[in-house]
Amino acid sequence: MLEGIVIKLYKGYYYVRVDENKLTCRLPGKFRFKNQDIFVGDRVKIKQAENDTYVICEIFERQNRLLRPPVANVEQAVIVLAAHKPEANLELLDRLLVWAEYEMLNIVICLNKIDLAEERELAWLNVYKQAGYTTLLTSAITRAGLRELKELFCGKISVLAGQSGVGKSSLLNALYPKLNLSTGSVSKKTGHGRHTTRHVELIPLDGGGFVADAPGFSNVDLPDIEPNELSDYFRDFRRFAGECRFDDCMHKREPRCAVKKALESGEISDLRYMNYLRFLNELTERKRRYR
Numbered sequence: 001m002l003e004g005i006v007i008k009l010y011k012g013y014y015y016v017r018v019d020e021n022k023l024t025c026r027l028p029g030k031f032r033f034k035n036q037d038i039f040v041g042d043r044v045k046i047k048q049a050e051n052d053t054y055v056i057c058e059i060f061e062r063q064n065r066l067l068r069p070p071v072a073n074v075e076q077a078v079i080v081l082a083a084h085k086p087e088a089n090l091e092l093l094d095r096l097l098v099w100a101e102y103e104m105l106n107i108v109i110c111l112n113k114i115d116l117a118e119e120r121e122l123a124w125l126n127v128y129k130q131a132g133y134t135t136l137l138t139s140a141i142t143r144a145g146l147r148e149l150k151e152l153f154c155g156k157i158s159v160l161a162g163q164s165g166v167g168k169s170s171l172l173n174a175l176y177p178k179l180n181l182s183t184g185s186v187s188k189k190t191g192h193g194r195h196t197t198r199h200v201e202l203i204p205l206d207g208g209g210f211v212a213d214a215p216g217f218s219n220v221d222l223p224d225i226e227p228n229e230l231s232d233y234f235r236d237f238r239r240f241a242g243e244c245r246f247d248d249c250m251h252k253r254e255p256r257c258a259v260k261k262a263l264e265s266g267e268i269s270d271l272r273y274m275n276y277l278r279f280l281n282e283l284t285e286r287k288r289r290y291r
């Protein structure tokens with residue numbers, strides 16, 4: 001019996017990484033695992049069947065499973081933005097952060113292409129740093145910040161999230177030249193094709209760890225949370241929310257709201273609060289429509 005991680009599913013075959021090897025596996029003929037599907041990222045036990053094929057005999061309990069990309073046991077989201085083009089979309093960032101908090105992932109905000117930016121243009125990043133997020137400045141060109149990034153990838157299953165063009169593939173290539181991922185402007189045709197494909201593969205990184213080769217969280221609809229719980233997913237709001245007058249305060253117009261007070265004193269940023277209100281409306285709307 002061997003233990004490994006499923007890194008790819010293809011045409012009924014399961015490719016399992018065991019130590020440095022990629023073994024081809026299939027399911028045992030007679031039964032399925034309690035009707036449960038197997039996902040990339042699942043930890044499994046396998047045993048040899050014929051010469052080069054193995055069968056999966058056990059799936060370990062999974063910590064979590066993301067829907068997009070469909071990967072199990074994800075521990076970390078590395079959200080990449082660009083210091084130069086494309087312009088940082090902070091609403092998208094805040095949505096991705098809500099998702100990553102919801103999935104209880106370790107979160108890294110990586111600002112790439114710093115070779116093209118002036119320091120003062122990056123002031124917004126401090127808002128996130130002060131909110132308690134790990135932030136990192138990188139350049140796939142000058143290799144700034146790459147050692148730190150590599151350390152963050154080490155030993156974990158990560159997903160990379162962020163708009164196309166921010167440099168996700170370039171960063172991975174710079175860290176792991178053997179990967180040779182294609183970069184640059186994706187043509188409309190292939191871009192569309194890639195988006196609709198459901199295949200996802202975990203790339204084993206030298207030094208340990210895996211990264212999903214599909215863009216994470218391409219769906220930016222908010223997760224299914226109650227409007228009055230939204231502030232739990234805003235790390236910078238969380239520490240004030242407990243001090244509001246009302247337990248179910250939504251930090252909108254309620255009296256003696258500690259979040260609004262923090263907003264006035266500048267401890268919570270206007271931008272974050274604006275996105276909070278926007279998301280709150282979305283969740284309230286959704287609740288009204290579906291109940």
Ligand SMILES: Nc1nc2c(ncn2[C@@H]2O[C@H](COP(=O)(O)OP(=O)(O)O)[C@@H](O)[C@H]2O)c(=O)[nH]1
Pocket residue numbers: 112113114115116138139140141142163164165166167168169170171182183184185
């Ligand atoms: N100047 C500069 N350009 C970069 C950097 N990283 C990526 N690029 C360029 O940005 C473009 C998009 O990069 P790519 O890796 O394909 O982005 P992805 O869509 O997020 O995977 C390419 O033309 C890269 O050469 C960087 O750190 N600095």
Ligand SMILES: [Mg+2]
Pocket residue numbers: 168169170182183
């Ligand atoms: Mg790419």
Ligand SMILES: [Zn+2]
Pocket residue numbers: 241244245249250251252254256257258259260
């Ligand atoms: Zn409040």
